[in-house]
């Protein structure tokens with residue numbers, strides 16, 4: 044092959060390669076777009092099943108070791124009426140009643156599936172006289188009966204809840220929040236959950252304990 048025709052091929056090669064490459068990339072983008080569209084539809088459907096429009100945060104259960112620490116920090120005893128605002132599977136209040144002997148417990152949950160499963164568990168364990176489960180928005184809760192309130196929400200949700208706590212919670216009510224402070228309030232006590240036996244995922248988290256003045 045003559046040098047001139049060889050260089051002609053070399054000069055051509057990058058162009059055809061470039062074409063092939065750009066076609067492949069274009070196809071890849073097209074495929075990704077299709078997958079992303081399908082993924083978005085799927086995620087939207089999952090969101091619709093799992094979440095209510097008024098949901099402030101998704102369900103992330105508190106590890107039991109932290110639940111017990113929270114209830115100890117709040118000094119829960121047989122005189123207490125403990126509220127969990129956004130109760131998930133109800134673990135905070137089952138523990139408050141069964142392990143700490145709380146007099147009563149009231150839980151609010153926005154998600155229908157969690158509400159139903161928690162309600163079934165209350166019946167199964169014959170705790171109907173002690174635990175009241177309410178399907179509803181925690182921002183509409185009546186907090187006047189609480190002596191202890193436990194929270195695991197988010198900074199924004201705590202911020203939305205703060206005026207309600209200030210208006211409705213009785214003086215002396217102990218409030219323990221896992222992971223998130225209540226803005227503009229000063230905790231009586233902060234417990235850093237950095238060490239064993241708390242899970243690795245808790246290692247930057249803390250508990251904040253407040254008493255309503």
Ligand SMILES: C[S@@+](CC[C@H](N)C(=O)[O-])C[C@H]1O[C@@H](n2cnc3c(N)ncnc32)[C@H](O)[C@@H]1O
Nearest residue numbers: 098099100102103104105129130131153180181
């Ligand atoms: C982070 S989880 C904590 C669950 C439970 N308190 C625990 O510590 O294991 C927050 C819960 O609040 C519920 N939630 C979110 N927004 C709510 C609202 N506006 N009213 C009532 N419950 C809500 C969620 O469905 C979820 O179960």
